[in-house]
């Protein structure tokens with residue numbers, strides 16, 4: 484079992500064969516219990532990645548105090564579907580802007596690491 488830090492809260496990440504007695508559910512986040520349950524189908528790595536993003540979105544919204552939004556499946560689904568596309572566009576812009584200057588690139592790397600670590 485692993486845990487992840489979500490806005491200062493420790494969420495257990497639990498890999499399981501089945502969630503709530505339903506083998507077709509790929510993930511569930513229990514915000515009050517601070518648990519993220521995930522099923523794994525090794526033949527569906529892409530689906531698993533999208534499910535992880537989806538469940539993290541639920542938890543992040545909740546921990547930011549956006550309780551109603553945290554259970555809005557259409558918004559959370561929109562985010563997991565678009566997450567990597569947004570990230571790719573972001574990186575394209577940053578790389579094209581700061582590609583020629585090593586000091587700028589180090590600053591970009593430092594800033595991105597801070598964003599990723601949430602500090």
Ligand SMILES: [Zn+2]
Nearest residue numbers: 537541556559
């Ligand atoms: Zn969901």
